[in-house]
Amino acid sequence: xxxxxxxxxxxxxxxxxxxxxxxxxxxxxxxxxxxxxxxxxxxxxxxxxxxxxxxxxxxxxxxxxxxxxxxxxxxxxxxxxxxxxxxxxxxxxxxxxxxxxxxxxxxxxxxxxxxxxxxxxxxxxxxxxxxxxxxxxxxxxxxxxxxxxxxxxxxxxxxxxxxx
Amino acid sequence: xxxxxxxxxxxxxxxxxxxxxxxxxxxxxxxxxxxxxxxxxxxxxxxxxxxxxxxxxxxxxxxxxxxxxxxxxxxxxxxxxxxxxxxxxxxxxxxxxxxxxxxxxxxxxxxxxxxxxxxxxxxxxxxxxxxxxxxxxxxxxxxxxxxxxxxxxxxxxxxxxxxxxxxxxxxxxxxxxxxxxxxxxxxxxxxxxxxxxxxxxxxxxxxxxxxxxxxxxxxxxxxxxxxxxxxxxxxxxxxxxxxxxxxxxxxxxxxxxxxxxxxxxxxxxxxxxxxxxxxxxxxxxxxxxxxxxxxxxxxxxxxxxxxxxxxxxxxxxxxxxxxxxxxxxxxxxxxxxxxxxxxxxxxxxxxxxxxxxxxxxxxxxxxxxxxxxxxx
Numbered sequence: 001x002x003x004x005x006x007x008x009x010x011x012x013x014x015x016x017x018x019x020x021x022x023x024x025x026x027x028x029x030x031x032x033x034x035x036x037x038x039x040x041x042x043x044x045x046x047x048x049x050x051x052x053x054x055x056x057x058x059x060x061x062x063x064x065x066x067x068x069x070x071x072x073x074x075x076x077x078x079x080x081x082x083x084x085x086x087x088x089x090x091x092x093x094x095x096x097x098x099x100x101x102x103x104x105x106x107x108x109x110x111x112x113x114x115x116x117x118x119x120x121x122x123x124x125x126x127x128x129x130x131x132x133x134x135x136x137x138x139x140x141x142x143x144x145x146x147x148x149x150x151x152x153x154x155x156x157x158x159x160x161x162x163x164x
Numbered sequence: 165x166x167x168x169x170x171x172x173x174x175x176x177x178x179x180x181x182x183x184x185x186x187x188x189x190x191x192x193x194x195x196x197x198x199x200x201x202x203x204x205x206x207x208x209x210x211x212x213x214x215x216x217x218x219x220x221x222x223x224x225x226x227x228x229x230x231x232x233x234x235x236x237x238x239x240x241x242x243x244x245x246x247x248x249x250x251x252x253x254x255x256x257x258x259x260x261x262x263x264x265x266x267x268x269x270x271x272x273x274x275x276x277x278x279x280x281x282x283x284x285x286x287x288x289x290x291x292x293x294x295x296x297x298x299x300x301x302x303x304x305x306x307x308x309x310x311x312x313x314x315x316x317x318x319x320x321x322x323x324x325x326x327x328x329x330x331x332x333x334x335x336x337x338x339x340x341x342x343x344x345x346x347x348x349x350x351x352x353x354x355x356x357x358x359x360x361x362x363x364x365x366x367x368x369x370x371x372x373x374x375x376x377x378x379x380x381x382x383x384x385x386x387x388x389x390x391x392x393x394x395x396x397x398x399x400x401x402x403x404x405x406x407x408x409x410x411x412x413x414x415x416x417x418x419x420x421x422x423x424x425x426x427x428x429x430x431x432x433x434x435x436x437x438x439x440x441x442x443x444x445x446x447x448x449x450x451x452x453x454x455x456x457x458x459x460x461x462x463x464x465x466x467x468x469x470x471x472x473x474x475x476x477x478x479x480x481x482x483x484x485x486x487x488x489x490x491x492x493x494x495x496x497x498x499x500x501x502x503x504x505x506x507x508x509x510x511x512x513x514x515x516x517x518x519x520x521x522x523x524x525x526x527x528x529x530x531x532x533x534x535x536x537x538x539x540x
Contacts, residue, residue: 029246029308036301056290064297068323071304075316126286127347 008048015041028074032067039063051125167276175282179262186495187436191227192220194436194499201503231429239311239422246309251423251430254302257295258437264288265444266350268454268484269461272476280454280484281350288349289341292445293334296400300326302434303402303409303419310422318418321510322409326400328517333396335525339389339532340382340449353453356381357460359467377467379457382450388528390450392521397442399517401435404502408510443494451490454483 018041021034039062046055134142192207199206210226238247268280285291300323307319341347344355361376363385375384383390399406410418420431447453458464459482463473474482508516 027243029243029305033246033249033301033305052285053287053290056285056287056294059294060290060297064294064300065327068297068300068304068327071301071308072320072323075304075308075320 004048011041011044011048015045029071032070032074035070036063036067039067049125053125053127053130171278172282175278175280176263179265179267179282180259183259183262183437183440184433186440186491187433188224188228190436190439190495190499191432192224193496194502197496197499198503201500228429231432232426234425236425236427237422242311242422243309246305247422248427250302250306250309251427251434252302253305254299255430255434255437256302257299258434258441261292261295261441262444264291264349265448266353266453267487268480269354271480279350280480284350285348287347289337289347289352289449292349293330297330299400299438302431306423306431307419310419312422314415314417315419315421318409318411318415318421321411321415322402322419325402325406325408325513325517328514329396329399329406329521332517332521332525333393333400335522335529336389336392336396337449338525338529339386342529342532342536343382343385349448349453352382353448353455356452357455360384361467379452379455381452381455386450386528386532388524390446392525392528393449394446396517396521397446398498398501399513401438401442401498403435403439403498405505405508406513407507408513411507439495439498440491443491443498446494447487447490452486454487456482456486459483 015038018034018038022031022038025031025034040059043055043058043063046052046058196206198204212225238244263282264285266279266281271278271280303322303326304319307315307317307322310316340352344352346352346355356379358380359376360378360380363380364376378384402409408418409415410420415421420428423431458466459479461479462476463471463479465471
């Protein structure tokens with residue numbers, strides 16, 4: 001096993017550990033912090049896969065902004081004591097985990113891996129490449145997504161104003 | 165392979181060593197500087213064998229020893245694990261941001277070229293913002309884990325303030341990215357090595373005699389962006405006039421009210437490390453980074469004619485020295501600011517961030533875009 005494989009599997013083990021902690025920790029703030037750790041490790045995976053731009057954006061958007069808002073809500077509502085687990089919930093989660101695991105493993109074993117998985121050019125994963133794709137080929141979906149976000153912001157402000 | 169690894173390790177060690185020690189010395193500058201401003205003597209009591217050294221002994225040796233030997237109090241109703249983790253998370257971002265800040269151009273030893281930057285990322289500036297955005301956790305988690313109303317209020321204030329000013333900070337940098345056309349901090353520093361004369365479009369060449377001799381530093385090309393960025397950076401360090409998260413008169417000490425001993429020292433050191441980081445970022449983005457005006461790779465070339473050739477090591481030494489001096493200047497400026505202006509009210513902080521800095525940053529982006537299109 002070369003160094004890259006060792007790093008990959010140790011990171012993967014960490015990621016699975018952190019993700020399990022998100023689900024199984026009783027304290028909501030602890031779960032949120034475990035989720036931050038998991039998102040951070042995913043960002044490291046993006047960097048290893050030669051996409052540092054996506055990795056950095058992952059930290060910036062998910063770990064740095066969205067999770068802070070999660071924590072905000074948890075703290076304001078003081079949701080520290082989680083409610084007891086329900087059995088129906090657990091069995092539902094178990095069944096869906098098994099189904100998802102089955103589908104994923106079926107997909108992984110069915111498809112042939114690409115002959116040369118790292119066909120990385122100089123520009124691969126660079127901001128230039130990303131911008132060229134985003135603003136030429138996908139400019140319409142990009143703009144629609146930004147309008148969608150704007151609608152969501154305006155909607156949130158309207159709802160907040162009506163309450164007061 | 166081994167040599168490459170050793171070079172990276174050495175660069176990382178040197179940068180961390182400089183930042184942490186500078187943070188310590190800034191503690192002394194803050195105490196003596198505030199004493200100077202307020203017409204006091206300042207720290208002068210501790211001495212080693214009769215040597216008091218202008219109070220330097222206090223802040224560099226006596227204070228840390230005192231912090232480390234004090235009782236480490238954890239609130240019984242608080243969260244032990246997160247209470248311990250929070251100071252580490254507060255110190256972490258300010259230190260790792262330095263990985264992408266270039267402190268010199270390329271150093272050549274024999275055949276080996278050493279880029280004077282710990283990690284050369286092509287998304288350097290985004291990395292800076294990603295790591296800075298993690299700085300919120302130290303405050304929020306520390307505040308929550310203390311299980312104290314004052315600290316929780318401080319933490320909520322701190323996180324709201326940091327998120328608000330991150331947006332203004334990010335938008336103010338966009339102008340710089342448009343002018344130099346890269347996200348790589350080393351390339352931004354290199355881009356500031358030319359003269360404004362060479363960047364002027366045809367229609368504006370009559371300005372060449374007036375400002376053409378200036379180096380193409382960010383502050384000359386993007387003066388508004390510099391003011392916005394510096395204001396937002398000071399707000400991110402949570403110091404006066406933006407120290408509402410601590411606000412002694414209302415919140416006792418805000419998010420670190422339940423911290424003592426070594427953990428408080430980490431918050432304290434984190435604040436000074438943030439000052440150094442902010443100074444280094446302002447230097448790199450707006451004041452040429454390691455550039456010395458008119459210094460090229462092999463010596464000075466003055467715009468009014470004449471040149472002065474220098475050996476390679478002298479050029480690199482001048483660059484690293486210039487970077488250090490600029491960083492020290494902005495550290496000092498932040499400390500001067502902290503002891504010169506009063507604290508804002510919280511609504512004023514929010515209004516400044518959202519209603520002044522954010523629209524101005526957007527206007528700056530728009531004007532920059534129009535100028536670039538007009539110049540083409």
